[in-house]
Amino acid sequence: MHPVRLLFLQFLVALAVIGIWQIGSTVEIGGDYLLPEFFFSTPVEVGKRVWQMFASGMIWKHLSITLTETVLAFFIGSAGGVVFGFWFARKPVVAAVFDPYVKMANALPRVVLAPIFMLWLGLGIWSKVALGVTLVFFIVFFNVYQGVKEVSPVVLANARMMGMNERQLFRSVYWPSALSWMFSSLHTAVGFALVGAVVGEYLGSAAGLGYLIHQAEGVFDVTGVFAGMFILAAFVLVIDWGVSGIERRLLVWRPQPAADHG
Amino acid sequence: MQTAVQRPPAHIALPDAGPLAVALNDISISFAVPGRPVFKAVAPTSLHVREGEFVSIVGPTGCGKSTLLNATAGLLRPAGGTVTVFGERLEGLNAKAGYLFQQDALMPWKTALDNVAIALEVGGTRREEARAQAKEWLRKVGLARFVDRYPHELSGGQRKRVGLAQVLVRGPKILLMDEPFGPLDAQTRQIMGTLLLNLWAQDRKAVMFVTHDLEEAIALSDRVVIMSAGPEARIIGDFPIDLARPRDTADIRLDPRFHELYRDIWNQLKAEVVKTYGEETP
Numbered sequence: 001m002h003p004v005r006l007l008f009l010q011f012l013v014a015l016a017v018i019g020i021w022q023i024g025s026t027v028e029i030g031g032d033y034l035l036p037e038f039f040f041s042t043p044v045e046v047g048k049r050v051w052q053m054f055a056s057g058m059i060w061k062h063l064s065i066t067l068t069e070t071v072l073a074f075f076i077g078s079a080g081g082v083v084f085g086f087w088f089a090r091k092p093v094v095a096a097v098f099d100p101y102v103k104m105a106n107a108l109p110r111v112v113l114a115p116i117f118m119l120w121l122g123l124g125i126w127s128k129v130a131l132g133v134t135l136v137f138f139i140v141f142f143n144v145y146q147g148v149k150e151v152s153p154v155v156l157a158n159a160r161m162m163g164m165n166e167r168q169l170f171r172s173v174y175w176p177s178a179l180s181w182m183f184s185s186l187h188t189a190v191g192f193a194l195v196g197a198v199v200g201e202y203l204g205s206a207a208g209l210g211y212l213i214h215q216a217e218g219v220f221d222v223t224g225v226f227a228g229m230f231i232l233a234a235f236v237l238v239i240d241w242g243v244s245g246i247e248r249r250l251l252v253w254r255p256q257p258a259a260d261h262g
Numbered sequence: 263m264q265t266a267v268q269r270p271p272a273h274i275a276l277p278d279a280g281p282l283a284v285a286l287n288d289i290s291i292s293f294a295v296p297g298r299p300v301f302k303a304v305a306p307t308s309l310h311v312r313e314g315e316f317v318s319i320v321g322p323t324g325c326g327k328s329t330l331l332n333a334t335a336g337l338l339r340p341a342g343g344t345v346t347v348f349g350e351r352l353e354g355l356n357a358k359a360g361y362l363f364q365q366d367a368l369m370p371w372k373t374a375l376d377n378v379a380i381a382l383e384v385g386g387t388r389r390e391e392a393r394a395q396a397k398e399w400l401r402k403v404g405l406a407r408f409v410d411r412y413p414h415e416l417s418g419g420q421r422k423r424v425g426l427a428q429v430l431v432r433g434p435k436i437l438l439m440d441e442p443f444g445p446l447d448a449q450t451r452q453i454m455g456t457l458l459l460n461l462w463a464q465d466r467k468a469v470m471f472v473t474h475d476l477e478e479a480i481a482l483s484d485r486v487v488i489m490s491a492g493p494e495a496r497i498i499g500d501f502p503i504d505l506a507r508p509r510d511t512a513d514i515r516l517d518p519r520f521h522e523l524y525r526d527i528w529n530q531l532k533a534e535v536v537k538t539y540g541e542e543t544p
Contacts, residue, residue, distance in 0.1 A: 157337055158367035162381045172380060176371040253371045255414040
């Protein structure tokens, strides 16, 4: 499909949804509103509120807090996942011993850990970072583990025949292979880091996007809830673009689905 | 019903003496699969390859030809017998050998140039020097214009050329090749064969070349060795190829002597091929 046409159709979907929402919440149909303003607010109101948040500058503080938590959770969780993923993949005995516990920890819905982290780490950013880390860690861990395990045996044998020692094998074979697997999970990992941050804020904090949404909900300020959600969604999109950019730069060696290479 | 195959002598006599590059003495190779009896892939068998000799190993599919190469490379420990490389018993990996695998063995995350250069860098060559030599080898295999391509941007034949450069750049004394041109089309195979012979003629390494294509084996080799059908495969024939060198792998196939040799060897190989497939037909 032509990109302009695609963009137009995508825009049309947004227009239709907002149109229905606006009409449902402001036009009386048969003596009743389809979408009562109290429960659904109106797109115009939500738009105004978002504008206000940016115009007054109050949103920047919350955004930066959420961003900090996300970034910290992502990096700490990834570092842990890489280290343990490698360790387990290279030492099958360790992997076998810890296997049931890893599975157990991964099966646990991480949200239930939030209160514990709050008790241990307080209401500041670190309890949110911890929650995000528990989510990110397992994604990266499993991918790196898989990446190291699934190194092509032929590539490995070839590298050995070149005379590579363990350190060189790590640098030239295991690490790039694990990295490519890790990157395939990067979008998910970043997403989960953000989930950890927002859910943590929602459950107890004094700043951040989750906090904003929770505050608005507490006073039945539906406009505020929707405004917060909208900003959150836009925020995720921006981060996702950034991740895609990094991915493109680091994984140039991968076959592209498009006909770039002719 | 089985045709009686004559028991070959334990050692196949060498036509003429010369320093041995590889000596496989009565080696046997088994694989243990849990819950099943041990699979004896290769029965005690011997093979000697002299310095500068190009030996092809031909046999029906699944007869353990690659296993023999892996044992020579040190990737696999034989259950019995010894592997000797230039007079020394092989322990661990064979550092004197370069191995061109059947499947793609290039690192997909490195460009053609880096794939070749890494083979030298591993041995401690400086990066600049390694890259210069890698570039030279890529030129020799006809890929001067493709040095910056990643493996997925190259055709199957081009990847094999990179693989060849990667193996040869280290200057191994022994070259092990496991159906290296197997997945390529007929034309490309011939071109690759001629390229290989030209490169080989420059310094005459000892080559062990595994293939199931008898024509290819005759066209390239000094000697063609026949393996019996597995399990307990062993070497059952050894044919010197007295075609003049240098050879062109396409033209040589028109030589009357080529046809004689082909007929002789095929007569022996046929029985083994039939045996393999005979057991599979219901």
